[in-house]
Amino acid sequence: MTVTYVINGSEVTGLERFWDLIGEAVNGPGGSFGRNLDAFADCLSGGMGTPDDNDFVIEWRDHARSARALGHEETARHLRRLTARAHPDNLPPLRERIARAEQGRGPTLFDELVDIIQERLGPGRLLLS
Template sequence: MTVTYVIEGSEVTGLERFWDLIGEAVNGPGGYFGRNLDAFADCLGGGFGTPADGSYVIEWRDHAASARALGHEETARRLEGLLGRAHPTNRARVGRELAEARTGRGPTLFDQLVGIIEDRTGPGTLLLR
């Protein structure tokens, strides 16, 4: 039997709220399912609340609202926070990505999250509604 986890996209107001919502969808109130992109990718691989056989679907309702909330402005905010903590060998790359986000170019957090889900799960796992 396939388990469906629902993200109410209209409730996504930023990246921190996305982490709350996906954690609750998979593991109930206060649940954890990653709090950064790498941890999220790891959780999608199994063992963090999803069925071991991968028989689950993520239904992302009103994803257009999430795409707006997780757009270039939120992407830039995240990158600004990362820039000061980035390893010296990564600062130039983070700086370039930040400059792009500030001008409305490059992948957004929404794009990255969708890409991670698609890369780490089977076809048909993500349903954008």
């Protein structure tokens, strides 16, 4: 039986709130399901509260509102925070990504999250409504 986890997109106000919402959708109140893009991708691969057979779907309601909250401004903010921990060799490309995001160009956090979900779960496992 396929399990459906629901994200209420109207409650997504930024990346930190997204982490809270997906954690609660999968693992109940106060639950966690990764707090960065790599951990989120790993969690989607199974064993972190999802069915062992990976027979689940993520339904992202009001996703357009989430797309705005996780848009270029939030993407630039997120990338700026990453610079504090980045290896010096990674700073130039990171700064380029920040500049693009500040100009409203390039992929957003919303785009990255959608890509991760679709890549890890496969076709038809992400329902955007």
